[in-house]
Amino acid sequence: MGEPAVEELCAQLIRFDTTNLGGGESKGEREAAEFIAAQLSAAGLSPTLLERSPRRSNVVTRVAGSDPMLPPLLVHAHIDVVPADPHEWTVPPFSGEIRDGFVWGRGAVDMKDMCATLLTVLHRWADEGRGPRRDIVLAFVADEEDNGEWGAHWLIDEHRSLFDGVAAAIGESGGYTVRAASADGAPVRLYPVATAERGTSHLLLSTNGRAGHGSRRNDDNAVIKLVAAVARLAEHRWPVRLTPAVQAFFERAGAALGFEVDLSDDDAVDATLRRFGPAAKIAENTVRNSTTPTVLAAGYKVNVIPGLAQARIDTRVLPGTEEELLAEVDRLIGPEVTREFLARQPPVQAPVDSPWFTAMAGALTAEDPEGVVVPFCMGGGTDAKAFAALGIDCYGFAPLWLPEDFDHRLMAHGVDERVPVEGLRFGTNVLDRFLSTV
Missing domain, CATH: 3.30.70.360 (Alpha-Beta Plaits)
Incomplete structure (x- = not known):
């Protein structure tokens, strides 16, 4: 079949308008969820679509690991996005245009990039006959950009058994490049991984x-x-x-x-x-x-x-x-x-010094040997709040390489949101290494 280009998958996902207006009003995630389910099926998996109400779609599946004695890992990513006013943008926000080395559009970094890198890893595994050591539960969820009542919080209330035995989870936001300078002026690349929020x-x-x-x-x-x-x-x-x-x-x-x-x-x-x-x-x-x-x-x-x-x-x-x-x-x-x-x-807090964090750090530095991985606490919130309620150690880890003069913070929810193509490829390799070895 051949591994699809991660930037093309990201662009295709952006073209689905999954705008979440808040207060239960949404364009709906259904078409994007169906696209994700088709990609999962093509990678040899058996996805399930779950909806609290029509068009508010979640996709859940499980990748079987080689060692059933290891506790499963959860990977969660949301498929809804915040609104975008096309009059403010250089390109139409749902065009998924690829130009100047970037994929442009609403959701490019929040967080259809992570959906695309994850799908690319699964296709790669299917092509190469590889897989993880432990079971991996994949949850592509609705409604993160509001309060999760149609997404993660609903899933743990109504479909809790899907997450039985899960020990840890990764989701947004962390594992991206932060460019800094040392005391003597030398460039330093930090990669913050969220261990709390x-x-x-x-x-x-x-x-x-x-x-x-x-x-x-x-x-x-x-x-x-x-x-x-x-x-x-x-x-x-x-x-x-x-x-x-x-x-x-x-x-x-x-x-x-x-x-x-x-x-x-x-x-x-x-x-x-x-x-x-x-x-x-x-x-x-x-x-x-x-x-x-x-x-x-x-x-x-x-x-x-x-x-x-x-x-x-x-x-x-x-x-x-x-x-x-x-x-x-x-x-x-x-x-x-x-x-x-x-x-x-409530706040989320996972151990800083854990095998999970060590594995994330190792996957990042394997792709960027000069990078330094540091823990941090997120200022805002994610769907980790839902999954942490099940006793799961939740980490923010959506790896992404970022170039000079690229302010990641201004992209999420901002005008002209875009993600570097090289960053997506880096993230795919990091995620592959982490999920294959942890």
């Missing part, structure tokens, strides 16, 4: 007051009370809380870069981050918790003081710190403002 505790703040005419004095104005509370949250400087993943990042990246690492207090941590230069981006959002106001809602007419004002706060919580954070939130917002959870998913 902050929890999601999105909050709704509400306060009531006395409704009335906007022209009259009102000492019980809900808008004023809410704005003051939100300002206190926004201005608060959360203290440094070093989790195992973040501390290990500082120690290992510092050694690779040749910079002094001082973690003795908050100011020292901030100074260490400044010394790290571009590498600081890996950890700067995960040395602290965060409470970011994102939505304000109050009133319906300019001359009417409303009786209710509300705000939504994107709250991210480091492992082991939620109780401390919520107590401080309550102090900052005061007794006249109430809070409730809009979403509450």
Whole structure:
């Protein structure tokens, strides 16, 4: 049959518009899921399509390993994408155009690239008569870009047996090139692998007051009370809380870069981050918790003081710190403002020093011998939150080589999202080596 070009598979996947609008509204993943299932079948596997509701499709299959005594590994990747406004783009966002050494389109790095590299590995195995040592469960899921209710969270609720015995999982985001410079100016290529991620505790703040005419004095104005509370949250400087993943990042990246690492207090941590230069981006959002106001809602007419004002706060919580954070939130917002959870998913934390991490590091450095693999904690969240609830050690590992002057962070959810063709080929080789040997 011959191994398909990974860039062509990535382009084909991008051409399926799987836009997730949020709140249960979606273009649907069905056509992309059917394409993935066909590729899996062509590689000799037996995929199953699972849907909570029509067109919200998940694809699950299992690759048999040579040693049934080894616990299975889960590989999960989502097939939905966030919206894209074509008027802002250089190319149509669902064109899957290949040009200038890149595959362009929404989902190129988040995360149809990983879907393509994984499918390419499976075709390679089928062509060469190879396979993994342990069983590998593959889950291509819906709805990661919202809350997983049609994807990973639904799968573990309704089809938990598919993941029986799984010991570890890999998914987004990690294993990509971060270009930095050492203390003497020499280039250093870091490859961060996520061993943790902050929890999601999105909050709704509400306060009531006395409704009335906007022209009259009102000492019980809900808008004023809410704005003051939100300002206190926004201005608060959360203290440094070093989790195992973040501390290990500082120690290992510092050694690779040749910079002094001082973690003795908050100011020292901030100074260490400044010394790290571009590498600081890996950890700067995960040395602290965060409470970011994102939505304000109050009133319906300019001359009417409303009786209710509300705000939504994107709250991210480091492992082991939620109780401390919520107590401080309550102090900052005061007794006249109430809070409730809009979403509450706990942090994820897997062992840094494990055979899984060692195998990922080995696969990366086999393809880039001068690369340095470091653990890190993700600032946001992924479907790992669903699978970690089953006791699975979850890692962010979607390997990708990135060229100079390519800002990976600006690509995901950004305009003109694209992925380098050479990066896809690198990722395929790394993933092949890891899945074949772990």
